[in-house]
Amino acid sequence: MRDYFLRRLLLIPPTFIGVTLLVFAITRFVPGGPLERAIMEARTSETRRGGDMGRSSTSEEQLADLKAYYGLDKPIPVAYVQWLGKVVRCDLGTSHRFNEPVRDLITQRLPVSLVYGGITLALTYGVCIPLGIAKAIRHRTGFDNATSALIFFGYAVPGYALGAILIVFLAARAEWFPMSGFVGENFSDLSIWGKVVDLAHHAVLPLVCYAITSFAFLTMLMKNQLMDNLAADFVRTAVAKGVSFKTAVLRHALRNSLIPLATHLGASLTVFVGGSYLIEFIFDINGMGLLGVQSIFDRDYPSVMGVLVVSSLVLLTGNVISDMLIALIDPRVRFK
Numbered sequence: 001m002r003d004y005f006l007r008r009l010l011l012i013p014p015t016f017i018g019v020t021l022l023v024f025a026i027t028r029f030v031p032g033g034p035l036e037r038a039i040m041e042a043r044t045s046e047t048r049r050g051g052d053m054g055r056s057s058t059s060e061e062q063l064a065d066l067k068a069y070y071g072l073d074k075p076i077p078v079a080y081v082q083w084l085g086k087v088v089r090c091d092l093g094t095s096h097r098f099n100e101p102v103r104d105l106i107t108q109r110l111p112v113s114l115v116y117g118g119i120t121l122a123l124t125y126g127v128c129i130p131l132g133i134a135k136a137i138r139h140r141t142g143f144d145n146a147t148s149a150l151i152f153f154g155y156a157v158p159g160y161a162l163g164a165i166l167i168v169f170l171a172a173r174a175e176w177f178p179m180s181g182f183v184g185e186n187f188s189d190l191s192i193w194g195k196v197v198d199l200a201h202h203a204v205l206p207l208v209c210y211a212i213t214s215f216a217f218l219t220m221l222m223k224n225q226l227m228d229n230l231a232a233d234f235v236r237t238a239v240a241k242g243v244s245f246k247t248a249v250l251r252h253a254l255r256n257s258l259i260p261l262a263t264h265l266g267a268s269l270t271v272f273v274g275g276s277y278l279i280e281f282i283f284d285i286n287g288m289g290l291l292g293v294q295s296i297f298d299r300d301y302p303s304v305m306g307v308l309v310v311s312s313l314v315l316l317t318g319n320v321i322s323d324m325l326i327a328l329i330d331p332r333v334r335f336k
Contacts, residue, residue, distance in 0.1 A: 008323060012316045017084070019312050020305065024080050027301045034070045034096050034299050039063075070096070087309060093302035097294065102306035105291060110310075112182055112287035113280075116203065120210040121268060128215060129261070132222025137249070139227065147219075154216030159209040160278035166205045167282065178202050180284035209279045214268065221260055229253035255329060262325035266318035 027033070067073040074082070086093065092102035135144050171179040178184065184198045229235060230253050238248045280289035288307060295303035 005320065005324065008320050012313075012320070015316055016312055020084070020308060021080055023308055024083065024305065025076050027304065028072070028076055030299070032299060033072075034301065035066055035072055037299060038066050038070075083305070092306040092309065095295075095300055095303045097298045097300040097303065102302050105303060106288065106306055106310060109287050109291050112285060113289065116206060116210060116285070116287065119203070120207060120214075123207070124211050124214050124218060124268075125261070125265075128218035129222055129258075132219045133226060133249070133254070135219070135223040136226040136230065139223075151216045151219055154212045157212065159213050159276055160282055162212055163205065163209040163279050163282040166208065170205065177205050182285050182287075206279060206283045206285060209283075210276060218261060218264065221264070222257060225257035225260055226253055229256050258329050259326055262329055263322050265325060266315070266320075266322035269314055269318035269321070 064073065071079055071083075083093070090103060092106070094100065095102050095105055098105060131147065135147060138144050166177075167179055171177045178201065181202055182199075183195075183202055184190075187195060187198055190198055226249075230249065232253070235248050235253050238252055239245060243252075277289040277293045279285075280287050281293045284290070288310070291303060292307040294300070295307065
């Protein structure tokens, strides 16, 4: 098992290089990049001063300087190796849009995503596991049918679409919740308890949108896995030998049913850094997700790559953690 985890850890660097190299190459071929935008802005400025729109006001020397400024004057392999060398030194470059180091931008916005990601993960697993157990035990009862209606609603409605609906009806019309933001404008003037209330007030609608999709998926996954294990021979044998049904569920069937949830945990950890790009964009939450959306729209490629670096490392590390949890849950697993 130790050798397996060592091999998995050794696979992180080549996988990381493959992912970042692919996105790095794509940014060089996507139209409307920072160089094209700079040229268009120069031509627009020239036109406003009375120049000819059809005549380029950018000389060859200026074009070469722009390419050097945006790091587009070198071949992709050379530029990528230089970028990767900076990443190893924790230098993610400078944002073209904000004119600040990308590392500082991520440091400022990461706590916001960590708060939402941590609460979402805790609520999702804390509710889905007990609810899935209850639905499996009370299969085809009124409780199961009523909760299934909410589950299927979560499957059908994307989080960002639900966010738009909640903003219109609960924030704009009913005015029960704020329409956007992480905290209120007077947050710094509030007491400690007032800050907690203000933070919770702003977090209700985004957290509902964050959790709705994962909530539906994990609940049904827990229910279906537990029902399969309850019908297995080892559970029926345990009950036949005198083990109570409650003990058979909690000590035998439940442990095997948690394996798929442990597998899903690795991918769920990305919510800590990125949350949902569209949800943060809709609610104007100044987190990593909003930074990623703004960077893509503005072709701010250093910020795009910076967000990708953090998200990729968290996802790869989460996959290793998932394998460790599976080995702890299932003693039959022996990686050879």
